[in-house]
Amino acid sequence: MAVATRGTASNYLQRAPSPSGLADVVDLILDKGLVIDAYVRVAVIGIELLTIDARIVIASVDTYLRFAEAVNRLDLTQTEAAGLAELRDGGGGGNGDGKAKGMVEGAKEKASDAKEGLKERVGRD
Amino acid sequence: MALKTPPKTGAREISTSLYCYGVTWAETARPQEAAGLAGKSVEPVRFEELAALTSETPPGKVRARRADLMCHFDVLSTAFERGTVIPLRFGMVFDDEATLVEELLRPRRDELVVLLRELGDRVELRVSAHYREEAILAEIVRENPRVARLRGERSQPLLIELGELVAREVQARTNRDARGILERLGSLALGREVDEEPIEHQVLRASFLVERKRIRAFDAAMEDIASGQAGRIDFKYVGPLPPHSFVGLEAG
Numbered sequence: 001m002a003v004a005t006r007g008t009a010s011n012y013l014q015r016a017p018s019p020s021g022l023a024d025v026v027d028l029i030l031d032k033g034l035v036i037d038a039y040v041r042v043a044v045i046g047i048e049l050l051t052i053d054a055r056i057v058i059a060s061v062d063t064y065l066r067f068a069e070a071v072n073r074l075d076l077t078q079t080e081a082a083g084l085a086e087l088r089d090g091g092g093g094g095n096g097d098g099k100a101k102g103m104v105e106g107a108k109e110k111a112s113d114a115k116e117g118l119k120e121r122v123g124r125d
Numbered sequence: 126m127a128l129k130t131p132p133k134t135g136a137r138e139i140s141t142s143l144y145c146y147g148v149t150w151a152e153t154a155r156p157q158e159a160a161g162l163a164g165k166s167v168e169p170v171r172f173e174e175l176a177a178l179t180s181e182t183p184p185g186k187v188r189a190r191r192a193d194l195m196c197h198f199d200v201l202s203t204a205f206e207r208g209t210v211i212p213l214r215f216g217m218v219f220d221d222e223a224t225l226v227e228e229l230l231r232p233r234r235d236e237l238v239v240l241l242r243e244l245g246d247r248v249e250l251r252v253s254a255h256y257r258e259e260a261i262l263a264e265i266v267r268e269n270p271r272v273a274r275l276r277g278e279r280s281q282p283l284l285i286e287l288g289e290l291v292a293r294e295v296q297a298r299t300n301r302d303a304r305g306i307l308e309r310l311g312s313l314a315l316g317r318e319v320d321e322e323p324i325e326h327q328v329l330r331a332s333f334l335v336e337r338k339r340i341r342a343f344d345a346a347m348e349d350i351a352s353g354q355a356g357r358i359d360f361k362y363v364g365p366l367p368p369h370s371f372v373g374l375e376a377g
Contacts (some may be wrong), residue, residue: 019251028370032214034147067295
């Protein structure tokens with residue numbers, strides 16, 4: 001199964017000394033850290049709310065339709081071929097490189113851009 | 126460089142407040158020139174063996190632009206390179222030095238000292254993992270015959286059924302994969318904090334409290350897990366960080 005696409009994988013582990021994206025910084029700096037009740041926190045109205053808005057909730061009809069579309073769009077020929085090769089000679093053959101992968105990654109980038117955009121707006125004032 | 130100017134006396138109107146980044150040992154606390162919010166210098170405010178890292182800020186609203194959040198993070202990271210630090214959450218402001226000492230350092234002194242001692246040789250490592258959409262969906266189509274059969278249907282009810290089925294399969298895989306990762310990494314950590322809000326295609330987002338001497342073992346485990354999931358799950362691994370997620374105090 002997972003083995004089938006293993007051949008396409010690069011950059012599966014991104015290592016960094018500090019968070020790079022705004023979403024990661026927000027996670028760390030706004031959601032965590034010591035809070036004491038006696039402090040005077042002059043907070044940033046709306047930040048918590050909006051960062052939660054930016055997260056996608058899984059159980060909704062919209063999400064189901066999106067999933068269904070994604071599954072229908074899926075080009076299985078390469079992964080299936082890889083899977084069969086896998087069954088046949090027990091390993092290695094998977095290589096789903098190329099167009100399909102490019103498209104999915106493009107979509108993923110767009111999605112995370114949108115999220116960033118939202119948080120960016122949150123962070124702006 | 127002089128330490129802070131004394132709080133303004135006289136008229137009750139306050140012209141500046143003190144923004145607080147975190148608490149560290151007085152003996153390792155250092156000023157950070159022009160490193161604070163709005164380019165102000167970061168100065169330690171000391172009380173006994175403790176020091177709060179602060180910078181002047183205009184009273185009123187604290188802004189939280191990207192640069193401000195990064196600045197808060199960077200001040201703590203610099204302090205963390207020099208010694209142990211307890212990060213405060215973004216946005217803590219005190220009227221002046223005296224208020225900071227009276228509301229934070231003095232009443233919480235014992236707890237802060239204990240926490241700083243505990244955190245002395247510990248770091249936070251942060252891990253997030255996301256499915257590659259195409260890979261996880263293909264896996265589901267291959268393994269669930271009903272999904273495979275519904276694929277290509279165009280009617281709304283069947284699309285919804287398909288999507289719901291897929292969502293359930295993704296959730297089941299998320300639970301299983303997250304549990305596996307947490308068990309493996311958790312065994313190398315003293316503590317862990319899992320972020321619960323679900324983000325689409327996210328398997329896991331968690332922080333681990335790890336002793337410095339075990340960072341290498343953690344690195345190796347991380348590499349091993351990630352290479353085993355290559356093409357299916359992408360990992361982001363950040364740290365060592367100041368222990369943002371592990372600094373709770375008792376309420377009160």
